[in-house]
Amino acid sequence: MGLDLMTGNGFGPTGGVLLWRLRLPRMLTALVAGASLALAGMQMQALFRNPLADPHIMGVSGGAGLGAAIVALAIGSSSAWFSGMSMAMAAFAGAFLTSLLIVVLSARLRATTLLILGVMLGFIFSAVSSILQYSAGEESLKLFYSWMAGSFSGTRPLELIIMVTALLIGLALALGNRKGLDIILFGDDYAIFSGAPLQRIRTLSMLSASLMTGIVTAFCGPLGFVGIVAPHLARRISGSSAHGKVMPVTLLTGACLALVADILANLWRTPLPAGSTLALIGIPMVLVLILRNTS
Amino acid sequence: MEIKLQHIGYGNKILVRDIAFTVAPGECLLLAGPNGSGKTTLLRKLAGEICVSPTHGHPRPCKREEPTASAQRVRRDGRGREATVCDTPVSPANCILVPTGIPKVKGFTVREFVRTGCYRESDWAGKLRKETEERLEESLELIGLKPLADRDISTLSDGEFQKACIAVGLTRRADLLLLDEPTAFLDVENRLMVLRTMRDVAERTGTAVIFSSHDLHDALEVAHRVLAITRDGRFLESGIEDREAVLSASFPAWE
Numbered sequence: 211m212g213l214d215l216m217t218g219n220g221f222g223p224t225g226g227v228l229l230w231r232l233r234l235p236r237m238l239t240a241l242v243a244g245a246s247l248a249l250a251g252m253q254m255q256a257l258f259r260n261p262l263a264d265p266h267i268m269g270v271s272g273g274a275g276l277g278a279a280i281v282a283l284a285i286g287s288s289s290a291w292f293s294g295m296s297m298a299m300a301a302f303a304g305a306f307l308t309s310l311l312i313v314v315l316s317a318r319l320r321a322t323t324l325l326i327l328g329v330m331l332g333f334i335f336s337a338v339s340s341i342l343q344y345s346a347g348e349e350s351l352k353l354f355y356s357w358m359a360g361s362f363s364g365t366r367p368l369e370l371i372i373m374v375t376a377l378l379i380g381l382a383l384a385l386g387n388r389k390g391l392d393i394i395l396f397g398d399d400y401a402i403f404s405g406a407p408l409q410r411i412r413t414l415s416m417l418s419a420s421l422m423t424g425i426v427t428a429f430c431g432p433l434g435f436v437g438i439v440a441p442h443l444a445r446r447i448s449g450s451s452a453h454g455k456v457m458p459v460t461l462l463t464g465a466c467l468a469l470v471a472d473i474l475a476n477l478w479r480t481p482l483p484a485g486s487t488l489a490l491i492g493i494p495m496v497l498v499l500i501l502r503n504t505s
Numbered sequence: 506m507e508i509k510l511q512h513i514g515y516g517n518k519i520l521v522r523d524i525a526f527t528v529a530p531g532e533c534l535l536l537a538g539p540n541g542s543g544k545t546t547l548l549r550k551l552a553g554e555i556c557v558s559p560t561h562g563h564p565r566p567c568k569r570e571e572p573t574a575s576a577q578r579v580r581r582d583g584r585g586r587e588a589t590v591c592d593t594p595v596s597p598a599n600c601i602l603v604p605t606g607i608p609k610v611k612g613f614t615v616r617e618f619v620r621t622g623c624y625r626e627s628d629w630a631g632k633l634r635k636e637t638e639e640r641l642e643e644s645l646e647l648i649g650l651k652p653l654a655d656r657d658i659s660t661l662s663d664g665e666f667q668k669a670c671i672a673v674g675l676t677r678r679a680d681l682l683l684l685d686e687p688t689a690f691l692d693v694e695n696r697l698m699v700l701r702t703m704r705d706v707a708e709r710t711g712t713a714v715i716f717s718s719h720d721l722h723d724a725l726e727v728a729h730r731v732l733a734i735t736r737d738g739r740f741l742e743s744g745i746e747d748r749e750a751v752l753s754a755s756f757p758a759w760e
Contacts, residue, residue, distance in 0.1 A: 259608075389631035392613075392621045399604040403552060404673075405625040451612025452621075454631060 248464020251437025264437030277304025309420030360485025435492025664695025
């Protein structure tokens with residue numbers, strides 16, 4: 211009976227379809243997306259030595275949003291699949307180009323200046339996206355807003371495979387860079403005088419973070435707060451800031467947070483956007499963290 | 506160890522000229538001079554990292570220099586500004602600089618912090634080689650931090666944390682340990698603790714130590730000799746007996 215329920219046989223043919231075609235892909239997407247965004251946030255927090263740094267703050271998601279907005283406006287009423295795929299690709303291109311710009315500038319700027327630059331870039335992208343939306347047609351806007359709301363639903367097997375691949379590459383880069391992530395927490399000067407290749411550490415962590423963020427944002431829309439909250443919870447759970455200990459916990463915490471957000475989003479008759487439930491869970495947690503740090 | 510530098514400075518501005526001094530194993534030297542006289546720049550030069558932006562004092566990684574014949578070269582930093590590097594043979598020994606203001610990041614034990622500082626001595630996963638790991642334990646023992654090895658560094662006093670920074674240099678087997686204002690922001694008790702530890706470590710391990718400080722009275726208590734930079738960019742080296750005379754030349758108000 212238990213096995214039947216797990217495989218979907220206990221629900222009858224409709225239940226099986228629901229489980230295998232809808233719920234399992236959605237659950238896997240949530241797990242992979244949550245883990246990816248958490249890992250990206252962890253690296254950005256180390257890189258910028260800022261507890262509130264994450265791909266959203268750095269303008270990477272803003273770049274993805276701009277890419278999606280450009281395509282949504284240009285494509286208009288072509289087929290939904292084509293529109294969805296091209297918007298995802300444009301979102302990834304936007305995220306990747308933003309990250310590339312930040313990586314190039316990171317050779318010349320200090321971490322704090324880079325963070326301010328990322329925030330400003332995010333504002334600019336957001337402003338341009340708004341201008342594009344202002345003149346867009348109804349169909350284009352519908353497509354764009356459904357992407358902007360964020361969702362783990364409707365992911366195709368190929369998209370899931372791409373997301374898993376991005377997570378594995380991002381994880382490999384982060385694992386190879388973990389002692390670099392540790393040392394940059396103590397400041398650029400200390401890293402340099404300890405013989406650490408600062409630029410390589412920055413480039414690797416930005417590459418890893420932007421690859422995962424770009425892919426996840428492309429297929430699931432801009433999902434905030436996992437990247438900020440999960441690394442904090444992971445540091446608290448593991449009782450350490452050493453990335454060798456924090457990284458596995460961050461992956462698990464991010465995956466769990468996204469899954470909980472997805473479950474909450476689907477408790478209602480009309481499913482809520484996952485981006486909104488993530489924000490509802492994430493914002494109180496961020497506030498608690500800020501208040502704790504202040505006190 | 507004999508160190509000679511024609512001068513150090515940025516662009517056309519020369520900060521210090523005719524730098525020449527010797528430092529013996531186990532010796533503890535005070536580097537004194539007014540603010541902005543070039544103490545930090547000199548220490549960075551000795552550590553082989555001179556790519557310093559003149560405006561921001563921001564160090565940039567650059568390749569370690571092989572000792573060269575007397576030569577003057579002009580490098581450009583990241584913003585295209587010139588940093589003048591003029592050197593005659595600089596010691597090829599293992600010089601390690603511990604900069605000021607390293608943050609006490611929560612979530613690292615003392616042992617992990619020292620391990621993190623040994624970047625070049627660890628594998629990709631941050632694991633130290635067996636002999637380096639043994640040296641780490643010896644360094645903690647020597648510096649008196651062994652009982653605190655598993656304590657979070659954020660719970661250490663500033664003085665204890667400064668000792669942990671010295672332990673990084675010892676673990677990395679520095680021949681010449683350079684400390685940039687190790688007693689800045691410390692109270693009297695911690696200041697003396699750090700200074701005495703420095704001298705003790707130098708004498709017991711044979712590591713030469715050069716430290717900069719503005720706490721001249723306390724620093725003289727432990728410094729074997731004094732290196733001083735005057736306001737007009739002259740470099741002075743004292744013997745054992747004339748330490749105060751050299752300081753007077755650097756600080757006319759010194760008595």
